[in-house]
Amino acid sequence: xxxxxxxxxxxxxxxxxxxxxxxxxxxxxxxxxxxxxxxxxxxxxxxxxxxxxxxxxxxxxxxxxxxxxxxxxxxxxxxxxxxxxxxxxxxxxxxxxxxxxxxxxxxxxxxxxxxxxxxxxxxxxxxxxxxxxxxxxxxxxxxxxxxxxxxxxxxxxxxxxxxxxxxxxxxxxxxxxxxxxxxxxxxxxxxxxxxxxxxxxxxxxxxxxxxxxxxxxxxxx
Numbered sequence: 001x002x003x004x005x006x007x008x009x010x011x012x013x014x015x016x017x018x019x020x021x022x023x024x025x026x027x028x029x030x031x032x033x034x035x036x037x038x039x040x041x042x043x044x045x046x047x048x049x050x051x052x053x054x055x056x057x058x059x060x061x062x063x064x065x066x067x068x069x070x071x072x073x074x075x076x077x078x079x080x081x082x083x084x085x086x087x088x089x090x091x092x093x094x095x096x097x098x099x100x101x102x103x104x105x106x107x108x109x110x111x112x113x114x115x116x117x118x119x120x121x122x123x124x125x126x127x128x129x130x131x132x133x134x135x136x137x138x139x140x141x142x143x144x145x146x147x148x149x150x151x152x153x154x155x156x157x158x159x160x161x162x163x164x165x166x167x168x169x170x171x172x173x174x175x176x177x178x179x180x181x182x183x184x185x186x187x188x189x190x191x192x193x194x195x196x197x198x199x200x201x202x203x204x205x206x207x208x209x210x211x212x213x214x215x216x217x218x219x220x221x
Contacts, residue, residue: 063211071097091126187199
């Protein structure tokens with residue numbers, strides 16, 4: 001039995017993905033989530049989920065930060081990014097930060113199913129045009145930041161995310177139901193491992209993981 005979590009805030013797209021999964025895998029058990037908190041809750045409740053299909057712009061995930069958080073907290077679960085983006089730079093960065101594959105939303109059914117087969121066979125799933133692209137390799141900055149973020153514990157990463165949202169130590173402690181001195185200890189460890197000296201520098205590093213959503217721009221125009 002294969003368990004797959006589809007994480008996207010668009011109901012129709014979740015439906016299309018679920019149909020594609022079930023047409024490929026007869027015994028697939030499909031769970032859906034429309035926000036990042038729901039994704040975490042589903043993975044905690046169902047630790048035997050095999051694969052997450054994660055929208056790059058899932059509400060609450062802040063671009064690639066959501067991918068990093070899932071790979072840190074649930075390292076045995078494969079995560080494939082789904083996005084309206086098909087920029088090789090964005091795809092390359094997703095792979096650097098731990099994605100098992102990347103599927104543009106415009107991908108046809110046959111290619112989507114091929115991507116799912118690849119990931120479930122423990123292979124990378126990439127758009128065909130990127131497979132032989134010499135420009136698709138990670139740059140040094142992303143590689144270094146990915147390694148540093150991977151050294152953080154799940155709780156340290158959550159603290160860092162809340163710092164990036166502008167919360168103070170007391171607010172973070174209340175949000176995570178921990179003591180303020182514990183927050184301070186986490187921040188000291190985070191600063192050391194990221195090689196930064198202030199909350200501002202730490203926040204700037206995380207903002208580099210946020211990726212502009214072209215579909216939202218079209219809606220707002």
